[in-house]
Amino acid sequence: MIIWSVANQKGGVGKTTTAVTLAGISAEAGRRTLLVDLDPHGSVTAYFGIDPDSIDSSVYQLFQLDDPGSREILAIVRPVGIDGLDILPATPALATLDRQLGNRGGMGLVVTHALRKITDEYDHVIIDCPPMLGVLMVNALAACDHLIIPVQTEFLAIKGLQRMLHTLGMIEHSRNFQVDYTVIPTMFDRRTRASLNSLDVMKERYPDHLWNSVIPIDTNFREASKAGKPLGHYLPDSRGVLAYRELYSFLMNHNRPDDKVAAL
Ligand SMILES: Nc1ncnc2c1ncn2[C@@H]1O[C@H](COP(=O)(O)OP(=O)(O)O)[C@@H](O)[C@H]1O
Ligand SMILES: [Mg+2]
Numbered sequence: 087m088i089i090w091s092v093a094n095q096k097g098g099v100g101k102t103t104t105a106v107t108l109a110g111i112s113a114e115a116g117r118r119t120l121l122v123d124l125d126p127h128g129s130v131t132a133y134f135g136i137d138p139d140s141i142d143s144s145v146y147q148l149f150q151l152d153d154p155g156s157r158e159i160l161a162i163v164r165p166v167g168i169d170g171l172d173i174l175p176a177t178p179a180l181a182t183l184d185r186q187l188g189n190r191g192g193m194g195l196v197v198t199h200a201l202r203k204i205t206d207e208y209d210h211v212i213i214d215c216p217p218m219l220g221v222l223m224v225n226a227l228a229a230c231d232h233l234i235i236p237v238q239t240e241f242l243a244i245k246g247l248q249r250m251l252h253t254l255g256m257i258e259h260s261r262n263f264q265v266d267y268t269v270i271p272t273m274f275d276r277r278t279r280a281s282l283n284s285l286d287v288m289k290e291r292y293p294d295h296l297w298n299s300v301i302p303i304d305t306n307f308r309e310a311s312k313a314g315k316p317l318g319h320y321l322p323d324s325r326g327v328l329a330y331r332e333l334y335s336f337l338m339n340h341n342r343p344d345d346k347v348a349a350l
């Protein structure tokens with residue numbers, strides 16, 4: 087099972103779009119794919135036409151049950167009408183977790199432990215994160231093999247990226263783990279100076295972690311979300327999805343288990 091998390095503390099940068107589009111591509115490739123919605127707003131959940139306010143079980147239950155087993159976890163999972171793709175939905179109750187759990191120890195690994203229980207059921211898990219630091223973000227960072235950080239190519243992007251990387255460093259230090267990450271320039275519009283300039287700054291500052299291509303601006307993403315389908319299942323040849331397919335191949339090669347063996 088490969089686990090990717092998609093995070094950035096800035097909102098509206100393309101996190102949910104990235105998670106949904108990559109998950110659609112993974113399912114298309116024949117991999118049993120699970121999208122985990124860790125955003126209390128339930129963006130992934132709502133994307134597929136499920137109202138987060140009207141469902142009674144969600145990721146929230148993972149935090150309430152004491153060491154849930156595979157049957158309890160799979161009872162929360164929902165199909166979304168796309169072959170090979172399921173979601174673990176979010177409800178607004180997730181927003182109360184930080185206050186509720188306080189400093190209770192061990193809560194940073196709830197998602198990690200839950201995913202281990204269903205490792206035979208899915209080949210690929212993609213986790214969509216909320217735009218704020220808290221127990222959900224910590225869970226997403228602890229659970230993943232690779233972190234994807236979408237950054238909108240506009241003037242204020244670099245500040246958000248710096249903040250995210252600072253958070254990542256803090257969590258890695260306090261929890262004693264390391265996460266490999268890739269920065270993905272999103273909503274790139276080569277006609278605008280802001281897109282070109284911010285991409286140059288990213289290349290200069292983060293050469294080792296920057297994906298060598300970009301996700302272009304493509305209005306079809308909004309249309310696909312209205313239709314409740316990943317873009318690959320809505321307009322398979324649109325330029326947005328072609329870019330995400332390239333990103334998917336890049337990340338799959340990057341995450342080859344052989345890489346780890348070779349690095350030993
Ligand atoms: N590459 C893109 N081109 C055009 N619009 C995009 C692109 N990526 C995302 N969007 C749109 O931008 C908005 C915010 O994206 P979203 O993925 O929800 O961001 P986040 O999850 O970071 O808040 C959505 O309306 C989405 O459809
Ligand atoms: Mg989102």
